[in-house]
Amino acid sequence: MSDRELDQQLVERAQRGEKRAFDLLVSKYQRRLSRLLSRFIRDSADIEDVTQEAFVKAYRALPSFRGESAFYTWLYRIGINTAKNFLTSAGRRPVVSSEFEDEDGESLDMASQIPDHHTPEAEMMNQQILSAVNAAVERLPEELRTAISLREMEGLSYEEIASAMNCPIGTVRSRIFRAREAIATELRPLLDTAKNKRW
Amino acid sequence: MKETLSSLMDGELSDKDAAQAMHMLGNDDQLKAAWQEYHLIGDALRGNALLHVDVREQVSVALQAEPTVLAPRSLARKPARPVARFALAASVAMAGVVGWYSWQGQQAGDPALMAQAVPTPSAQVQVVNAANQSYLDAHQDISLSDGLARASLVQPAAKGLH
Structure with a gap:
């Protein structure tokens, strides 16, 4: 069973009501997702909050996940959107000079923050x-x-x-x-x- | 068992062994701790993660407040064949035509009955019952075009899940 298949199995278990299976996906991807979010958000506490929110949104959206993409690619998009909403609500202005691309090569013009400013x-x-x-x-x-x-x-x-x-x-x-x-x-x-x- | 977990992480178990390992993993705190540690080690060696971040507990607490969302089991549905779709559409259209002519024949010349036949908005709505409305409100920021409509909702307390 490949890594992607393993994730798919965990997703399907979570979709059948096993929240513990989703916990395992959180354990697996939280550091990688937060690293991604740190490209947009400066503050460490904010990064953790947005990471947490992204996982909760992912859980809510699980019924719509059908395995057409890898779980992390799907989670990645939710993370980006959550970061975007966070920055908008916080009144942050996008920085035009630096653009990021997502895993599918799509340009993210919200792009924004100077990376890796942690406490x-x-x-x-x-x-x-x-x-x-x-x-x-x-x-x-x-x-x-x-x-x-x-x-x-x-x-x-x-x-x-x-x-x-x-x-x-x-x-x-x-x-x-x-x-x-x-x-x-x-x-x-x-x-x-x-x-x-x-x- | 931890060695099996290590192989599971690496995608080196058969489907049967992997399913068994995942079942055990979900019920064993020591294995769950090892899962976390092993992934942390991998992230550290690859250098692509914020190693200090640990939101497991916060997410777990947040999910306790969430309704358990049960999705349909068959995820990869085969698309309906064009012929089958055409046949279904033709059947529905034919039934409509037959019904319309039949109804016209019975109701012709009776304006009072014809007025009653006009559907009112209140008769068409009420797809969502009140019990599920709060759930839908909580999830309206997520686009679940048909996913939400297909989801079954079970309150955790009602099923004893989680």
Whole structure:
């Protein structure tokens, strides 16, 4: 089952009334969507608010989602429209000099804000998470580091990684899992500290 | 089980195993935490995300106030064949013509009855009942041309969902 098919399955479960399935989509896409929104909205708290609102709107619109596009592409459009409404209601003027294009190449003339103006606390948390992940990856045994890098950064399938590393697919599966667990173990204390904080 | 979750994320499970894993994932808080952590790690390695953002709880709370929206199961409907559409339209037209002539024959020369036959607006409306009106009001900013009309509405408390 491909990534897109997995999303489709989660969407269909949510469409059948399983709100928990939608929670999993939120977990998966919240950081990516907020990164997109940060291209239009400066304030970190506003980004989180608009991200949240976009997900709620997406939930309400689930009956209209029929899988003709990938879930994230659909969510992306909802996010853009939510950001646009937010900027309009906040009386922000679009900046003509910078235009953005969406994933389908459509020009977004609302485009607007100078990217990535976050609070120092938010920026620090970002850096701490990134540093913790990078440090944990550096400490991994080479075969785990290679496997997780080929998967997450290069997007290779298990079969392709098995071929590149000259090992069985089962070994790839195990290495990627062990790498994720090792990194997550080092990340947890940081995430526990971050809980309930508003950046 | 976490290893299965890891494979699920990577799209490396069969449909059957994936369905089973998703079911377990929905009912296990530890697995859900791992799902969040693993995706965070992926986002960090790809460098395309705001890593500090976590709106899960806020969204979850907001969704509790939302009615559970149940969409039809078959998402990819096959378009009706042109011949079938034509046949349906022809049948409806024929029924209309036959009905019209039949009615004309019975009512001719009776102006009082003809006046009664004019449909009034109040007889045509009332598609939406009052119970669903608040839901429609809450969703009017989303364009759901036919999607909303096809959705079934179930209040969470009534079904014990969520």
